[in-house]
Amino acid sequence: MALTARLGWWQLDRAAQKEAMQAAIALQSAQPVLRNADWPALRAAADDAGEPSTWLHRPVQLTGRWQAAHTVYLDNRQMQGRPGFYVLTPLLLEGGGAVVVQRGWVPRNFQDRTALPPMATPEGLVQVQGRIAAAPSQLYALGAEPAAARFARIRQNLDLPAYAQQTGLALPPWSVVQTGAASEGLLRQWPEPDAGVSKHYGYAFQWFGLCALVALLYLWFQILRPLRRASFDAAHAP
Incomplete structure (x- = not known):
């Protein structure tokens, strides 16, 4: 007993x-929106602490250019119970800096598992609304990922430090989850952060x-x- x-x-x-x-997550979500001008301070604080723990879940509104050539599709991700891809693209920030953005979800082609789903990536300056999040979640994998898979468009997981070396971009070890209505062929009905x-x-x-x-x-x-x-x-x- x-x-x-x-x-x-x-x-x-x-x-x-x-x-x-x-409650802390809710408080962070209610904080003022971070913009491009706040990025240097965010990077400096994160570099000192090792991770932006005090910045996680803060809303952001960033302006930059998509680096479409480095878009990655994370496989076996679900949204509303449907399997598909999380689409990640680096955003080169206006004024300096870059960050990986989890742009949304697209369904996969079950007839051709190597086929990339249709989606649009606007050129020129874009404005992205979202929230600061940790690196994309890692799915369980048997053994080490083959070297060829680390450079493929479709991947099981994404190692951000290795990805930063591949792209040549100064990417932080966290990401931004884009929010808002569905657009560009992407759904963004992300699950709410749950402790x-x-x-x-x-x-x-x-x-x-x-x-x-x-x-x-x-x-x-x-x-x-x-x-x-x-x-x-x-x-x-x-």
Whole structure:
């Protein structure tokens, strides 16, 4: 009982931590929009800290030019339960700097798995709205990725430092997730950042349920059942 109760309280404590994290994400999302002029300060702060932890989830509005020749399609990504690609393209910022933008999602061609889906990449200056995010999530892969796959358009994962060397761009080790309505053949119905609070409440319920079960079993086998048997024996004693 003590062990299961302790595990239940531990899960509640984890839920409280995740709620604080979720509140921090909401607070970051409500901060003023970062623009091109803020980019040098962001890069400097991130270089000192190793990652832009205090800048994650901040909204951005950046002006720059797409580097369409370096567009990458991350395979086996889902949106609304449909498999397809996440499309990533570097954005060369006006005034200096560059960043990888997760532009959106496109469905894949199941008849020809090597076919790239149709999408548009505007030329000239564009304005991108989004939020600062970590590097694109890594999917599980068996073994090291073949060398040829690291230069392919369609990839399973993207190593940003290696990708920066390939493109010759000074890319930071994070990305920007583009938001807004669907356009250019891309969907942008990204899942909301979730710290996983409900999962910990579910685990806590399970542990407290086991604690209650142990208590009921103890009550039955150690107290109620012996009393019932003693009462029965007394009633049927000669």
